[in-house]
Amino acid sequence: MLSLLIMAENPLARVGLSALLTEQTQVTVTGQSSGQALADDLDLFKPDVVICDWGWGGGLDRLVAARELGVPVVALVEDATGAGEAWSAGARGLLPREADAETIAAAATAAANGLSVMHPEYVNTLALVNPRSEADVEPLTAREREVLQLLAEGLPNKIIAARLKITDHTVKFHVNAIMTKLGVQSRTEAVVRATRLGLILL
Numbered sequence: 001m002l003s004l005l006i007m008a009e010n011p012l013a014r015v016g017l018s019a020l021l022t023e024q025t026q027v028t029v030t031g032q033s034s035g036q037a038l039a040d041d042l043d044l045f046k047p048d049v050v051i052c053d054w055g056w057g058g059g060l061d062r063l064v065a066a067r068e069l070g071v072p073v074v075a076l077v078e079d080a081t082g083a084g085e086a087w088s089a090g091a092r093g094l095l096p097r098e099a100d101a102e103t104i105a106a107a108a109t110a111a112a113n114g115l116s117v118m119h120p121e122y123v124n125t126l127a128l129v130n131p132r133s134e135a136d137v138e139p140l141t142a143r144e145r146e147v148l149q150l151l152a153e154g155l156p157n158k159i160i161a162a163r164l165k166i167t168d169h170t171v172k173f174h175v176n177a178i179m180t181k182l183g184v185q186s187r188t189e190a191v192v193r194a195t196r197l198g199l200i201l202l
Contacts, residue, residue, distance in 0.1 A: 002105075002112055003030040005045050005071075007038070007062060008053035017051060017076075017104075024105040035062035042069055049074060049108040053097065054082050063089040070172045072111040074104065083122040092185055093117035114187040137197065138181040145199065147174040152191045152200045 004027050006017045014032040021029055031045030035052075042050075050066050054077040066073045067090035074093035075086035083094045092111040095103060096119055107117040140148065143164075150160045157171045164171070175187065182193045194200045 001025075002027045002049065002109055003045070003047045004028065004108055005030065005041060005047035005050045006032045006053075007035050007041075007050050007066070007073075008032075009034055010053070013053045017053065020101045021051075021104060024101050027105045027108055035065075038062055038065050039069060042066070042071055047071060048112045049092075051104060051108065052076065052086075052091070054078065054086050063091060066090075068176065070176060072114075074107045074111050074117065076104070077122075080122060083118075087118075087185070090185060094122045095119050096121065116186045116189060137183070140178065140181060140199065144174050144178050144181075147171060148178055148190065148194055149200050151175065151178075151187055152194070 004021065006014050006029055008014045008017065011034075014034075018029045018032060021027060030047055031041060033041035033045075048071075050071050050073045052063055052066070052073050052075045054063075054075045063073050063075065063086060072092040073090065074095060075083075075091040076095050076097045076099060077083045077086055078097055086094060093107040093116065095107055095117075099107075099119070110117045146164060147160060150163060155163070157168050157175070161168045161171045175190075178194075179185065179187070179190050182190050184190050184193050191200070
């Protein structure tokens with residue numbers, strides 16, 4: 001079962017979201033966080049996905065922190081402006097704040113599997129995020145290129161770690177670095193963009 005951490009500054013929002021997701025059989029809420037001590041909360045609850053209520057203050061820094069710590073985030077946003085901000089900060093999923101429990105659970109499952117999810121009304125929001133041109137892409141290291149090639153083969157972190165004789169944590173670090181350099185939010189997007197740039201061969 002997929003474990004979720006509910007992150008919202010407002011305690012009522014945290015309680016409400018937790019209650020909303022209670023009856024979903026494919027996910028379980030293992031903890032709640034205001035985001036003030038996010039690293040500690042992630043270490044304590046070890047969630048697969050963070051559900052972030054974007055309607056309250058402080059979301060940007062906390063979402064960026066979650067991404068840097070390697071946990072995908074599904075952001076619940078108020079409008080297209082919030083969607084653009086959350087996407088730029090590294091959200092893996094974008095849903096309206098009034099999304100039902102089934103939709104949130106489905107988005108969390110997709111995010112945990114390396115996919116990006118966006119509600120139809122926010123599709124045009126992608127236009128708000130300027131894609132990086134080839135000239136803007138920071139060169140990948142030799143190790144990052146190795147990891148990227150194995151990502152393109154659809155291999156999970158554990159297999160990549162075994163192939164390259166490095167730790168899972170190191171693989172996660174390289175994957176995050178690759179996504180940052182390519183300006184993407186998911187492993188799938190990284191492979192697609194790298195292919196277009198000629199960095200890997202499929």
